[in-house]
Amino acid sequence: MSTTFATKTYKNFINNEWVDASFEKTIASINPADKEPVGYVQSSTEDDLNKAVEAAHSAKKSWRKLGQSARGQILFKAANIIEENLDEIAETMTREMGKTLPEAKGETARGIAILRYYAGEGMRKDGDVIPSSDKDALMFTKRTPLGVVGVITPWNFPVAIPIWKMAPALVYGNTVVWKPATEGAVTAAKVAECFAKAGFPAGVLNFITGSGSVIGQGLIDHPLLNAITFTGSENVGQGVAKSASARGIKYQLEMGGKNPVIVTKEANIDQAVEAVISGGFRSSGQKCTASSRVIVESSIYDEFKQKLVEAAKKITVGNGLQEGIWMGPCASESQFNTVIEYIEKGKQEGAKLVHGGEVLIGGEYNNGFFVTPAVFEDVTTDMAIAQEEIFGPVIALIKAADLEEAIEMANNTKYGLSASIFTSNINSILEFIDEIEVGLVRINAESAGVELQAPFGGMKASSSGSREQGEAAKEFFTAIKTVFIKGS
Ligand code: NDP
Numbered sequence: 001m002s003t004t005f006a007t008k009t010y011k012n013f014i015n016n017e018w019v020d021a022s023f024e025k026t027i028a029s030i031n032p033a034d035k036e037p038v039g040y041v042q043s044s045t046e047d048d049l050n051k052a053v054e055a056a057h058s059a060k061k062s063w064r065k066l067g068q069s070a071r072g073q074i075l076f077k078a079a080n081i082i083e084e085n086l087d088e089i090a091e092t093m094t095r096e097m098g099k100t101l102p103e104a105k106g107e108t109a110r111g112i113a114i115l116r117y118y119a120g121e122g123m124r125k126d127g128d129v130i131p132s133s134d135k136d137a138l139m140f141t142k143r144t145p146l147g148v149v150g151v152i153t154p155w156n157f158p159v160a161i162p163i164w165k166m167a168p169a170l171v172y173g174n175t176v177v178w179k180p181a182t183e184g185a186v187t188a189a190k191v192a193e194c195f196a197k198a199g200f201p202a203g204v205l206n207f208i209t210g211s212g213s214v215i216g217q218g219l220i221d222h223p224l225l226n227a228i229t230f231t232g233s234e235n236v237g238q239g240v241a242k243s244a245s246a247r248g249i250k251y252q253l254e255m256g257g258k259n260p261v262i263v264t265k266e267a268n269i270d271q272a273v274e275a276v277i278s279g280g281f282r283s284s285g286q287k288c289t290a291s292s293r294v295i296v297e298s299s300i301y302d303e304f305k306q307k308l309v310e311a312a313k314k315i316t317v318g319n320g321l322q323e324g325i326w327m328g329p330c331a332s333e334s335q336f337n338t339v340i341e342y343i344e345k346g347k348q349e350g351a352k353l354v355h356g357g358e359v360l361i362g363g364e365y366n367n368g369f370f371v372t373p374a375v376f377e378d379v380t381t382d383m384a385i386a387q388e389e390i391f392g393p394v395i396a397l398i399k400a401a402d403l404e405e406a407i408e409m410a411n412n413t414k415y416g417l418s419a420s421i422f423t424s425n426i427n428s429i430l431e432f433i434d435e436i437e438v439g440l441v442r443i444n445a446e447s448a449g450v451e452l453q454a455p456f457g458g459m460k461a462s463s464s465g466s467r468e469q470g471e472a473a474k475e476f477f478t479a480i481k482t483v484f485i486k487g488s
Helices: 046-066 068-084 086-097 101-121 160-171 182-197 212-221 234-247 269-285 298-313 333-348 363-367 403-411 426-435 470-477
Strands: 012-014 017-019 026-030 037-042 137-145 148-152 175-179 205-207 227-231 250-254 259-263 291-297 352-355 374-377 394-400 418-422 440-443 478-486
Touching: 012 046, 012 182, 026 182, 037 086, 037 182, 046 068, 046 137, 046 148, 046 175, 046 205, 046 212, 068 086, 068 101, 068 160, 068 182, 086 101, 086 182, 101 160, 148 160, 148 212, 160 175, 160 182, 160 227, 160 470, 175 212, 182 205, 212 234, 227 234, 227 470, 234 250, 259 269, 259 403, 269 291, 269 298, 269 394, 269 418, 291 298, 291 403, 298 352, 298 374, 298 394, 333 352, 333 394, 394 403, 403 426, 418 426, 426 440, 470 478
Parallel strands: 148 175, 148 227, 175 205, 227 250, 259 291, 259 418, 291 394, 374 394, 418 440
Antiparallel strands: 012 017, 012 205, 026 037, 137 478, 352 374
């Protein structure tokens, strides 16, 4: 375990200066493995927010005029600086929100790859030529930035999610005001420090911390804001949508999930078990794409359950900085309490806890928010643990008579982010692709996998419908001008 970690107070980054919030009030960010502070961030006010948005507004014309290629070059620099600081950022992430160090390093490396992908966008086309019905005219489309974009991010991927929003926003010519989740704000500040060193002109990227209801809401309501991209809970997301549509600004929401995995009688059971363990319990189940409902055909149910429980028993839980630890703590006391409440609710509703769900106590466990990975069976689709997003290491096993019933059960939720099927039957695969109501369809692969070059996003209550990452990000972060030119 590293011992070089220094606790410090991080400032806001506004108009290329690191500044204290106007009331000089700070918020402690707490390590969920030992309850020690990881660092302090500013508790900003509306005055601070105004300065950040005004800086972004003042910078937007010159940033747009700089051109896509030059903007891409600055993103390349930011990627290199994050790479130089990868170990420190990853260690901060593990300390701040608990995911294991290898996972934190993987996420930081993902952030670097995303930056390089969008830096390369600087050299790609930003429009199409379309034949005009007038033979003497030239008609084409040209992408144009939206202006000032607000970026509101959650704590569970404190590096990758902000980067997959900010990198396309910036390369396509928008200026940014980023408000990270308070729970992951120290890790976010380390990323902001790397961006600050990359050489963006003043006001192009602004970083401000503070309460979601003050800074987050204030950002959406700010008259100089042109668009908002948000990832977080459904509850807050719905409020973001209302405020943004009332103001008539473009918005993008990615929210919760209740992601199903279907295991059919033709599945490779070992492959399915491995994927459910990884998809359900990595990051302590705190991924929007985590597997939380596993719907198994009755004829193979007993074999699958037995293998799953055996695999779950091997999971080592502890401080994510320690070698040999597979699953860290819940990210915060409130996450931990939510997980415990759902485990109790599951029991009360008549589901049977066949493994885990215990609070770990004794020794180092006493200082953190540790719970063992839980597997419930006898779960019916109307139970809270089969309907509501727990965002913790809890898997609900549900029996289905056949594929048709399994797909019906999988779709029986308000969410629609990701879903997997394990089967070797091509007809089942084709039916699943056709019938499943999600944005990410995964065949013989865990539900929690994302590729940065492909569109990412959900259906139903998981999303506002637009897509992030890959080329799809361009649709949100730009507007199209259709240009018609004729000689005079
Ligand atoms: P929250 O919705 O609580 O918070 C998300 C962000 O919104 C934070 O920065 C938060 O700030 C801010 N916020 C809080 N209240 C408001 C408000 N009234 N107005 C504007 N902003 C506000 O989500 P979590 O951070 O707890 O993240 C977990 C959730 O995110 C889960 O539901 C998960 O499924 C979802 N998620 C979805 C993903 C996807 O791509 N679909 C990916 C990752 C997570 P503060 O922290 O200061 O409260």
